[in-house]
Amino acid sequence: MTTPGSLADDERSGGDRAGGGNAGGESAEDGPAGSGGRRRVTISDLARRLHISKASVSYALNGRAGVSEETRQRVLDLAEELGFHPNSAAVALSASRTRTIGIVIARDPALISTEAFYMRTLVGIEQYLNEVDSSLLLRLTGEHGEDLDVLRRWSRQGRVDGFILFDEHDDDPRIPLLKELGVPVVVVSSNDPDDEVGRLISSPIETVALLLDHLAELGHRDIAHISGPFTFVHEQLRVRMLQEYADRRGIAVRHVEGSYRYDDGAELTRRLLTDPNPPTAIVLGNDLMALAALRVATELGTKVPDEVSILAWDDSPLCELAGPGITAVDQKTMERGRAAADLLLRVAGGEPDLHEEAPAGELRVRESSGPAPKN
Amino acid sequence: MTTPGSLADDERSGGDRAGGGNAGGESAEDGPAGSGGRRRVTISDLARRLHISKASVSYALNGRAGVSEETRQRVLDLAEELGFHPNSAAVALSASRTRTIGIVIARDPALISTEAFYMRTLVGIEQYLNEVDSSLLLRLTGEHGEDLDVLRRWSRQGRVDGFILFDEHDDDPRIPLLKELGVPVVVVSSNDPDDEVGRLISSPIETVALLLDHLAELGHRDIAHISGPFTFVHEQLRVRMLQEYADRRGIAVRHVEGSYRYDDGAELTRRLLTDPNPPTAIVLGNDLMALAALRVATELGTKVPDEVSILAWDDSPLCELAGPGITAVDQKTMERGRAAADLLLRVAGGEPDLHEEAPAGELRVRESSGPAPKN
DNA sequence: CTGAAAGCGCTTACAG
DNA sequence: CTGAAAGCGCTTACAG
Numbered sequence: 001m002t003t004p005g006s007l008a009d010d011e012r013s014g015g016d017r018a019g020g021g022n023a024g025g026e027s028a029e030d031g032p033a034g035s036g037g038r039r040r041v042t043i044s045d046l047a048r049r050l051h052i053s054k055a056s057v058s059y060a061l062n063g064r065a066g067v068s069e070e071t072r073q074r075v076l077d078l079a080e081e082l083g084f085h086p087n088s089a090a091v092a093l094s095a096s097r098t099r100t101i102g103i104v105i106a107r108d109p110a111l112i113s114t115e116a117f118y119m120r121t122l123v124g125i126e127q128y129l130n131e132v133d134s135s136l137l138l139r140l141t142g143e144h145g146e147d148l149d150v151l152r153r154w155s156r157q158g159r160v161d162g163f164i165l166f167d168e169h170d171d172d173p174r175i176p177l178l179k180e181l182g183v184p185v186v187v188v189s190s191n192d193p194d195d196e197v198g199r200l201i202s203s204p205i206e207t208v209a210l211l212l213d214h215l216a217e218l219g220h221r222d223i224a225h226i227s228g229p230f231t232f233v234h235e236q237l238r239v240r241m242l243q244e245y246a247d248r249r250g251i252a253v254r255h256v257e258g259s260y261r262y263d264d265g266a267e268l269t270r271r272l273l274t275d276p277n278p279p280t281a282i283v284l285g286n287d288l289m290a291l292a293a294l295r296v297a298t299e300l301g302t303k304v305p306d307e308v309s310i311l312a313w314d315d316s317p318l319c320e321l322a323g324p325g326i327t328a329v330d331q332k333t334m335e336r337g338r339a340a341a342d343l344l345l346r347v348a349g350g351e352p353d354l355h356e357e358a359p360a361g362e363l364r365v366r367e368s369s370g371p372a373p374k375n
Numbered sequence: 376m377t378t379p380g381s382l383a384d385d386e387r388s389g390g391d392r393a394g395g396g397n398a399g400g401e402s403a404e405d406g407p408a409g410s411g412g413r414r415r416v417t418i419s420d421l422a423r424r425l426h427i428s429k430a431s432v433s434y435a436l437n438g439r440a441g442v443s444e445e446t447r448q449r450v451l452d453l454a455e456e457l458g459f460h461p462n463s464a465a466v467a468l469s470a471s472r473t474r475t476i477g478i479v480i481a482r483d484p485a486l487i488s489t490e491a492f493y494m495r496t497l498v499g500i501e502q503y504l505n506e507v508d509s510s511l512l513l514r515l516t517g518e519h520g521e522d523l524d525v526l527r528r529w530s531r532q533g534r535v536d537g538f539i540l541f542d543e544h545d546d547d548p549r550i551p552l553l554k555e556l557g558v559p560v561v562v563v564s565s566n567d568p569d570d571e572v573g574r575l576i577s578s579p580i581e582t583v584a585l586l587l588d589h590l591a592e593l594g595h596r597d598i599a600h601i602s603g604p605f606t607f608v609h610e611q612l613r614v615r616m617l618q619e620y621a622d623r624r625g626i627a628v629r630h631v632e633g634s635y636r637y638d639d640g641a642e643l644t645r646r647l648l649t650d651p652n653p654p655t656a657i658v659l660g661n662d663l664m665a666l667a668a669l670r671v672a673t674e675l676g677t678k679v680p681d682e683v684s685i686l687a688w689d690d691s692p693l694c695e696l697a698g699p700g701i702t703a704v705d706q707k708t709m710e711r712g713r714a715a716a717d718l719l720l721r722v723a724g725g726e727p728d729l730h731e732e733a734p735a736g737e738l739r740v741r742e743s744s745g746p747a748p749k750n
Numbered sequence: 751c752t753g754a755a756a757g758c759g760c761t762t763a764c765a766g
Numbered sequence: 767c768t769g770a771a772a773g774c775g776c777t778t779a780c781a782g
Binding site for chain 4: 040042043044054055058059062064086087089090091092093094095
């Protein structure tokens with residue numbers, strides 16, 4: 001059996017460049033075995049070797065006034081040579097900046113891992129954070145309100161510089177909580193209330209227009225909408241805007257509340273298609289339900305798109321790879337994530353402008369939508 | 376225009392319980408406007424109010440000896456009342472414990488967001504971290520070696536207590552690097568070298584047996600394997616073990632190296648199926664390629680499973696929801712993530728036993744596999 | 751331009 | 767059982 005001690009003993013074997021210098025020259029022997037690796041290089045080390053004060057080192061490293069160019073360069077060179085990286089806890093403690101943003105997602109784990117939405121959002125956020133050398137502290141809680149605890153705890157603990165919030169609910173308690181805690185927040189939002197928190201806004205009206213214009217052109221006059229749960233603000237808005245837009249274009253819409261789950265999408269679609277007067281097109285609130293709709297149609301012998309068109313609100317690999325491919329709106333999820341992170345850092349930095357429009361979506365027309373059947 | 380200042384001014388409006396007490400009693404006026412919220416409660420505050428020392432407060436909060444039960448209770452009660460949470464930077468700085476583990480994934484963003492594997496793994500890890508009140512620091516870098524920088528930086532910065540590594544390569548540079556840095560590591564691994572880092576091991580032999588036993592029973596004697604890139608250790612092992620096991624059972628296997636990408640899976644499958652002597656079954660290294668294989672077969676008019684069986688190494692919603700459903704091995708990804716996090720925390724805690732077996736996989740038989748065609 | 755010193759909020763020997 | 771004090775590794779006024 002190997003012990004952590006032997007792990008540390010083995011350090012010499014690595015042939016790595018940075019830190020390889022003589023960082024260990026002063027105290028290569030670690031303290032208590034297993035406590036983890038060689039002593040880290042600190043600004044005190046740099047100061048001592050360069051015969052200057054810690055303050056000067058700090059100024060030099062942070063690009064602040066207070067040191068000559070020459071001194072600064074000597075500091076930077078030595079830091080590079082020794083592989084110095086400032087202890088993040090010390091920086092956080094003295095400067096109250098963590099270079100970390102927090103995301104807490106309170107959804108059913110099964111859904112989180114099935115829908116590509118979250119991962120694509122995270123990828124987008126990460127792309128931005130990489131560029132500005134910040135990090136993401138992530139927590140996936142269940143759906144039972146533990147998320148509030150985590151938000152509160154992380155705020156009080158000073159673990160993050162701010163939060164990005166998803167899945168806004170009616171009277172979402174997270175927003176007053178974080179406002180009270182005084183933590184910068186950006187809500188990835190579908191509406192634009194003036195509640196003085198950061199919001200990256202993408203109104204559903206855009207998607208509504210893309211979907212309904214497409215369907216109207218194809219001659220559909222009688223459609224159905226299987227939404228996600230109405231507890232989400234964006235679902236309420238989708239229903240309302242879809243209805244209004246459809247009214248204006250003389251299209252009838254029946255709304256059914258779904259749960260985003262496959263089974264549910266299947267069941268609700270079945271009911272619609274076996275109705276004596278079925279709709280000629282169904283818009284589903286997410287990719288999973290759209291796929292379910294596709295399957296049920298096939299199962300019932302209802303031809304897609306000849307007898308019914310199937311469209312999804314939110315594009316994804318599932319829509320793209322389904323057979324037939326499902327017409328959907330590419331919500332630019334990665335770009336949206338990126339933009340949210342960017343906005344949060346600006347809000348945290350004191351930027352007065354809290355609201356911003358998200359990048360526009362685009363319709364991806366595939367085989368699942370076609371002309372309305374004439375009957 | 377709203378300003379961060381006005382954001383802070385608005386704090387009173389929240390009606391939240393914790394911290395609502397009289398935490399602001401001493402200095403409700405924030406410092407510089409916009410710097411974020413009311414002053415946090417610290418152990419000094421607790422000590423002052425209870426007329427005891429900071430040390431006693433610390434002992435009480437951490438459940439250590441050094442305070443009477445009565446004092447401890449008074450401290451805990453007050454902490455609860457004021458919504459006290461220890462500043463994580465201060466704890467990290469003085470105790471060198473961050474309660475955070477790091478994960479750096481260096482893969483093509485498109486792949487990360489398409490394959491459910493990573494998200495399911497993260498969910499599993501999170502489930503465990505939730506229970507032990509730890510957090511995940513996540514970074515998704517591209518495939519260009521920036522991951523080494525991040526690992527080095529996070530280590531030197533003392534940001535994490537350890538790392539979980541995925542996607543081990545040949546002579547993976549991350550392992551010597553982290554050993555040299557002296558940071559606890561767990562590699563989610565497919566083999567068991569004695570290299571003194573933590574390893575959660577799941578040998579491919581298990582999956583090989585599940586797949587080949589199934590195919591042998593169905594009468595297949597001539598199969599193909601479209602793998603992922605051989606740069607991954609697990610892919611090399613899969614090929615070797617598949618070959619050995621097939622040899623023993625008198626099954627011929629041709630191996631083709633794929634990339635995990637849909638297009639690639641399609642192209643390689645096309646070649647196999649248009650061969651004058653096509654295999655009767657194809658095992659694909661991931662779900663995307665398996666789906667591609669299914670599509671190509673359909674396109675070529677090759678019936679699945681009557682003329683060719685399609686199986687995937689790794690189950691996923693894509694396999695489950697495909698039509699026909701794709702037979703695949705459920706690798707227990709969430710459980711594996713959980714186990715990896717658990718092992719890492721134990722390794723970091725000084726546990727001598729570095730290696731552990733991952734939970735076993737299970738075959739999910741679906742419509743894409745059937746008896747070998749007689750010809 | 752540079753240094754000595756206080757402070758961020760904890761933990762932890764060390765005396766009482 | 768309790769308190770005074772040093773220390774973790776930085777940053778930041780404040781004097782020179």
